[in-house]
Amino acid sequence: MKLVSVVIPCYNYGWLLPETLDSLLAQTYPHWECLIVDDGSTDTSKAVAEEYQQRDARFCYVYQANAGMSAARNHGLRLACGEYLQFLDADDLLAPRKLETQVAFLEAHPTVDLVYGDMRYFQHGSPQVLSRSGDMLDQRWMAEVHGQGEAMVNVLVEKSIMVVNAPLLRATLAKRVGPFSEDLRSVEDWEFWIRCALAGARFHYDNTPDAWAIVRVHPTSTSQNLLRMHTSEVAMRRRLATTLAAAGAQVASRINAAAINDNQFYVAMYNMKNGSILTGIKGYVRLAYTTKRYGYYLKSIPYWLKHRLFGAAAQPQ
Template sequence: MENPLVTIVIPAYNYQSFLPETLNSVLAQKYQNFELIVVDDGSTDKTKDVVAEFLAKDPRIKYFYQSNAGLSAARNLGIKNALGEYIQFLDADDLLSDLKLSLQVEEMETDAHIDISYTIARYFVDGNKEKLYKSINLNQDEWMPKLNGSGYEVLEMLVKQNIMPVNSALIRASSLKKVGFFDMFLKSLEDWDFWISCAFRNFYFSFLPVEEAFALIRVHKISMSQNRKKMSEYEVIVRKRIKNLIKNCSFINPGQKKMLGKSNSRHNKVILSGLIKESKPSLKECFSLIKNAGISQFLASYLKAMNDSRKSKS
């Protein structure tokens, strides 16, 4: 029996310097039954030429171009053209360990209940791949929860925070179709929003505790994850969505809904008050935050920000 096809989707925007190493990390996989889709999101550098060199040598590589529409739109175009039974997302500056696909496919072929398998992640500073860290903050603090399940257990963790970088996951394509696509409105935290959508469809998440299977994330000055203010602004938007998803969720009981709602509101208050305190938003920006968070959440967060400011001055 032939191994199932895996589709690797790589969105690329002006990352010609990183792309060859990323493509080579895919080609070096022990698992070789894959198609590799590169979506060029309107790059103005030599991304197309870089891909063309690889494409000429390997027919498994496919190239798609779109006018610049953002990371989510590029991933969505990859999803639309994917033929694999499993989907692996990989950003154009990140890498995969050589055993990642083979070990995850083996796990998911063994257990049909798994919708999403995910692995550990390791971070490295651009230019020094030999020294690996367990956190994007470049320390050895483990941050990823190791979940095996679905329902309230997964929702409880995802309401607190994201549980993995996007390239940690291998997703069953038949499951992914139930979710659809990444939200193109979100210019940050779109992966967290996507996992939340999966969890509220009662997907089964499975952490693969194997050291040889891991995602590698490059930390550099232009990486999107370094823009903290932007991430906080989008977190407010995602948390408003979470509030509505909790309200309409059919597979958790009223008590669980209440606890998730309180957790979401508490985390939102911290993020929103921090934004207000640090950025001192204009009247126009305040109206935008009210629109995204709701008036009651904004007022509670505003009062917390003012109180925190007074305490810091005393």
Template sequence: MNPLVSIIIPSYNYGFIIEETLRNLQEQSYPAWEALVVDDGSSDNTAQIVNEFATRDNRIRFFTQKNKGVSVARNLGFAHSKGNYIQFLDADDLLSRDKLAIQVAFLESHPEVDISYTDHLYFEHERPDIVYPDYEMNNHNWLPKIDAKGYDAVNTLIYSNIAVVSSPLLRRAIVEKVNGFPEFSNYTEDWEFWFQCAIQGARYTFLDNDQAKTMIRIHHRNTSRNIQIMQAGELQFRKRITSQVRNSPVLNAEEKENILQRNAASTQKLYKYMMYHANLGSLRQLKILYNLVSPGTFVSYYFKSLNFKRKELFKKKRR
């Protein structure tokens, strides 16, 4: 008997695309799945479309909540799920036909692995036949491909995210162990979730199979990104890392200290970059930067940034 896979799909005003997502699941070669669509306070026709699918296919269930964000929606879906394995899926993403079958077979034969993750491709909504390995469409594959747990996994995740949210297939136990997605995280919730799994001892294994991929859609709803707000979200996440690492049951004292030192260096580098590239004449940007650090640190970097911009202006005048 095939183990059940719970596919958890948060959706906010994705009525224009959710039908394609659900049809994609129905075309999976692996039949033992349930899809839990959680509507995050949409004002469009999402409910009508999903309920029509649920009427015809009892594997699809529909839940609603007030607009509370993607992490709360994922956790609500997980609370109602029944599967041995968990597949988080953004409402605009697609899965290759054999992805679930290949990953379930892998995890069933490798009980030591907690999270199997695959490669991904990005495609434009208007041109689905043209794909790229990166969001910026520069043909740069940023994906770290590891088979690691403990310190090695944490050390990878301290520098960058390890996978798009729709790529991994997870054992239910690891999601329960970390109490689901962090509901206080902004723009880094999937990265922080993978990090929390790692510091609780999860083993990650990249599954290199061309038939198992996630397809990430690029469209008008996910292209309008405020880089500074995203960087601020990362900085807040890095501030939370300290307590998370210190409480990790799988890292020894020396490993914890090494991770914390690397995190401190990355935090400093990121804040410096944000200050040096900020519009210092914008009160809105300055308020964001001020609230991220202590007043003394802000003042120090503010004057360093002024000096940096002065030197850059002088260089341009000399050219």
């Protein structure tokens, strides 16, 4: 049986880590190793991980000084021995047959580099209620796509298509693509999938509930910080613009440029409403200069100043 390396970065999630590790113990596919990379936690993470390590030799606890989730994942990748890789955050879960189902798929389809399935969210404390969207309104957002090359690049540049624990991928793909970008503190997994597509990886969506990724929604989860995600997406996309231009990916470049403007607009509006007014003004000026839509964006500045200073209730047109 082929070994699956499960990489779990953990920072102060000792209170949730047992459920995550229990979901691995419940896997019907037994041939796995789990690398728990403690990213400088100050809570009970070390004690919890070491307890599981003593219970089952497939768990391996390692510690690093705090350097971020990407650095922790990269640390785990350097130690991984498996032919397949499964990424799993310390607050999330896997359906019991996920590894079995996706290993079997990759074994039967040697030209596929990465297989991913559907996912479900649950609110912390209510694991019996599942939803396809984090707002618990059960709205599908994940794309069901197959393929490789330009078409796959375009899809991934337009939007993220999966959560980090949805896919199982070949370790050879990760070695070909390189490590996670450690300067990104959010959307780093999305950027990694884009680089996989640019490297020619073949993606496949396999629609079976047996392979669900299960994602916990709670106040401290990274996905709840929308400003951080939008800011990180702008940084990621600015870097991506150079890569896409060098690759001659004209369609993807246009998609990326439009998305940069959309995210900059959100960040500027957020700062005008809740953050640094000066940063918000700079954001709108940058958008006006970049898009040449001076009237549209510059008129937003006095509107939001009025809204911020005097509590105006109207929304921008």
